[in-house]
Amino acid sequence: MEQKNVINFYNNVFNPKLNLNNIHAEKLWNKTLVGKKKSLSEKKHSQNKKKNTAFLNVNTEELKRRLNFLNQKSQIKILKYNSIVHASIESYLRMSKYIGKIISLSDFFFPMFEEKLENYRLPKELKYLAIIESNLNPVVTSKAGAKGIWQFMPETGKIYNLDINHLYDERNDPIKSTEAACRYLKFLYRKIGNWEFVLAAYNAGPGTVDKILQRSKNRKNFWELWEFFPKETQNYIPKFIAINYVMNYHKEHNIYKYSSSPYKYKYKETILIPIKEKISLKFYAYNLNISYQDLILLNPQYLVDLIPSGNKLRLPKNKIFILKNKERFFSKKIHKN
Structure with missing residues (x-):
């Protein structure tokens, strides 16, 4: 099987057609800053209540309570509520089939992720990053050239000993790339020491985060510096919080494993x-x-x-x-x- 056919095979297996960058985070944040009585996410919730009752039947207070519960159990302590997070959660909940497929795929990948994260003494919640990065597709390639389940660029992959040649690409290897991601996340945390900024650095690069922190030394919270980050990174942290929520509370929204996993073996x-x-x-x-x-x-x-x-x-x-x-x-x- 040639490389093109291998990639086509995976695309047919996974094929999640979605774009979670369309939640208009900038507008939502502006609404929050000017102190409107009702956030945009709450308006959307009330407008779509009848249409999406099965998936959006959670009020703001219940959402806050659930996120607070997850945050108390979490090692990274960033699973907090705001209107942008609320909107991101709603975006995921509307894609029930996609979430069902992710739950199915997670049966294969998550035990391995958890094992590797534990070996590197990293928070297990970081396993959800792979959903944001690749939809758990081990051969997906971004427009920028990042590849694999953890979306390594060629240069970063080589730094973390992932071999790349015409016969094989270890960025596609779920185990080796997970170990590389663990080492990279460990490096970022030692360098930055704040999980919100670590995740931002994983997305935008440590150089981008360094520049933002240097020019805003008095503000050490991601949300205080939110407006200075690229749009993709502005959405990245809310999506991470949202997928944490959805993967823990999908049953409460009547979302279950979608059909069977393409993996016959655990x-x-x-x-x-x-x-x-x-x-x-x-x-x-x-x-x-x-x-x-x-x-x-x-x-x-x-x-x-x-x-x-x-x-x-x-x-x-x-x-x-x-x-x-x-x-x-x-x-x-x-x-x-």
């Missing part, structure tokens, strides 16, 4: 094996009696149907006994090729 039901000689994914799929598509899903870092020697392949654990039984055959077949 993360803990898979294992990495070393590849001593170059070999094709199709060869493994055929001989281990596993769907070729399932194998691609478990190994999205490979851009072509070839695993170079010295690399690793993720397989379901229940296929390992077949591998051991056929190991000699594999070795002979590889050397013949």
Whole structure:
């Protein structure tokens, strides 16, 4: 399978057509600054109450209470209410099918994210960043060239030891890119020491945050400096708070897992094996009696149907006994090729 076909395959599997940057955060913030009696989000809520009762049936006080509860449990302490956050939550709640798909995909990714975050002593809530970054699509590429589930640019990826070549791109590797994201987030927190600004730096770059902080030394709160950030970053923190809320309270809004996950195996039901000689994914799929598509899903870092020697392949654990039984055959077949 060529690189283009691999990407098309993933796009067909994930394909979340959405744009959460259209919540008009600037207008909302201006409404808040001038002290209107009723925020824009509250007006929208009342206008759409009948139309979206199943998804928007939460009043402001209840939303504040739930966010306060999440914030008390949180290690990062930034899950606080304002009208921009409220609007972002409503934006997510309107996309019930999308949230349902994300919940389904999270069954595979979140246990691994949590394991890696714990290893690096980072807050587990940071797993939700991957939803904002990539919709949990391990091969998505941004217009700017960022790639993978954690959206690494090539330069940053290489700094964190993610190999990129014509055969494979480790930014697409969910595990290696998650470890890289953990190291990067750890670096940002040591440098900045404030989780709101860490998330802003992950989105806009640490240089942008440094400049804003230097010229506004008396204001140390993200919301006080909100107007100075790029529009995408202005939306980034509200979206992070919103997705935290939605992933914890989706059932209260009658949103549930959407159909079945494209992943037939859970993360803990898979294992990495070393590849001593170059070999094709199709060869493994055929001989281990596993769907070729399932194998691609478990190994999205490979851009072509070839695993170079010295690399690793993720397989379901229940296929390992077949591998051991056929190991000699594999070795002979590889050397013949």
